Amino acid sequence: MKFKVNNGLIYFFGALGGLLFGYDTGVISGAILFIKNDLHLTSWTEGIVVSSILFGCMIGAAISGALSDRLGRRKVVLIAATVFCIGALGTALAPNTMFLILFRIVLGIAVGSASTLVPMYLSEMAPTAIRGALSSLNQLMIMTGILLAYIVNYIFSSIEGWRWMLGIALIPGLLMLIGMFFLPESPRWLLKQKKEEEARSILNYMRKGKGVEEEINEIKLANKLEENQGGWSEVKQLWVRPALVAGIGLAVFQQIIGCNTVLYYAPTTFTNVGLGASAAILGTVGIGIVNVIITAVAVLIIDKIGRKPLLLIGNAGMSIALFVLGIVNVSLGQTTAASWTTVICLAIYIAFFSLSWGPVVWVMLSEIFPLRIRGIGMGIGSVTNWLANLVVSLTFPKLIEQFGISTMFISYGIMGVFAYIFVNKKIPETKGKSLEQIEMELRDNAISKGIDLAHTITK
Numbered sequence: 001m002k003f004k005v006n007n008g009l010i011y012f013f014g015a016l017g018g019l020l021f022g023y024d025t026g027v028i029s030g031a032i033l034f035i036k037n038d039l040h041l042t043s044w045t046e047g048i049v050v051s052s053i054l055f056g057c058m059i060g061a062a063i064s065g066a067l068s069d070r071l072g073r074r075k076v077v078l079i080a081a082t083v084f085c086i087g088a089l090g091t092a093l094a095p096n097t098m099f100l101i102l103f104r105i106v107l108g109i110a111v112g113s114a115s116t117l118v119p120m121y122l123s124e125m126a127p128t129a130i131r132g133a134l135s136s137l138n139q140l141m142i143m144t145g146i147l148l149a150y151i152v153n154y155i156f157s158s159i160e161g162w163r164w165m166l167g168i169a170l171i172p173g174l175l176m177l178i179g180m181f182f183l184p185e186s187p188r189w190l191l192k193q194k195k196e197e198e199a200r201s202i203l204n205y206m207r208k209g210k211g212v213e214e215e216i217n218e219i220k221l222a223n224k225l226e227e228n229q230g231g232w233s234e235v236k237q238l239w240v241r242p243a244l245v246a247g248i249g250l251a252v253f254q255q256i257i258g259c260n261t262v263l264y265y266a267p268t269t270f271t272n273v274g275l276g277a278s279a280a281i282l283g284t285v286g287i288g289i290v291n292v293i294i295t296a297v298a299v300l301i302i303d304k305i306g307r308k309p310l311l312l313i314g315n316a317g318m319s320i321a322l323f324v325l326g327i328v329n330v331s332l333g334q335t336t337a338a339s340w341t342t343v344i345c346l347a348i349y350i351a352f353f354s355l356s357w358g359p360v361v362w363v364m365l366s367e368i369f370p371l372r373i374r375g376i377g378m379g380i381g382s383v384t385n386w387l388a389n390l391v392v393s394l395t396f397p398k399l400i401e402q403f404g405i406s407t408m409f410i411s412y413g414i415m416g417v418f419a420y421i422f423v424n425k426k427i428p429e430t431k432g433k434s435l436e437q438i439e440m441e442l443r444d445n446a447i448s449k450g451i452d453l454a455h456t457i458t459k
Ligand code: BGC
Pocket: 025, 139, 142, 143, 254, 259, 260, 263, 357, 358, 359, 361, 362, 385, 389
């Protein structure tokens, strides 16, 4: 039978999408140094080469959620893996800037799809007690992908081998394609398609026969309640609005609290404090290792501590680090003390991000939407996340030029304070609840506010 692979492998191959996402986020920072010379990029085309992938990611995130509601999670992940391999090869062999940009967009479509589908697939496969841990496995794979990219950059930098750096992504791409071929479809999606026998045999296999009938009944009940609704009109219903606000808020705040700009800025900071080029690259690898370790800690504690406390602790830590950064840079100027404080604060910021907003956002996006719109909901969350990422990445260099780095750090810190307030007010705790329970609570809350669930389509 197709799914005669053990649970560990199911989760591992399922999470490979995260690795690809991370690899492509990390690899360009090193590769661009050599692409710039080789293809004679201007600062304008350099920006486009770097951020074109984000544009593709938006498209991928926009189409893959709804597509997977229709075709199934597994099929769309297979398509994404194929597109990924094409993109990886295309960027590695690109004869000129035009082709490079084009294939970076193709690659982005696959990465954006993976960012939507992988957490969704994992959370639908996982038993409640370890669902958070399994979904945040995705973030662990993102961080591992970034780390691998740093290492590959380091290895190939001596021969200026940017084509190798980009092309090596083909290996995990192929692994995902082959692995996914043997993985089962999500039982939750199958039940939605009324393929109960198939769903039962997959659940029986994965849960070793334990609690399978209860789980099937829970999923069926949730499905039944939604039978008469469909697609985008559901998204507009008043009772799902709190989930939508929570999802979009988390997706946008994750980016406007500055995670990617700080990650990109970190390597430059090492050279600023006087490290040589190779030491700076090694320092970057060090940051990558710390990221992976702390994300692993988050995976271990997310189902115990809960999502909300992690987000709040993360916000407090990140904002304090950013405020100190901003103030130190203004008051101490270009001194050694300022440089080292900068390194320490950046490390603290990244550590808190890896513990909280990095993993928790993707976990929660996969949990908070009702089943029938989970695909679309995740899609909306991912698209807004990539859009916010694109806006922040494109504006960052100009904003630094205009206002200086200190003001930028302080602004991201202030965004962190807003994010803290937002989480406190708008985010429900989902720890220890089944996906169906989370959905019931959404309905109950709507009923308690007097929203009529049967007639809630807004104009
Ligand atoms: C974010 C990405 C980021 C990555 C690594 C993810 O959770 O969505 O934008 O690049 O973490 O920090």
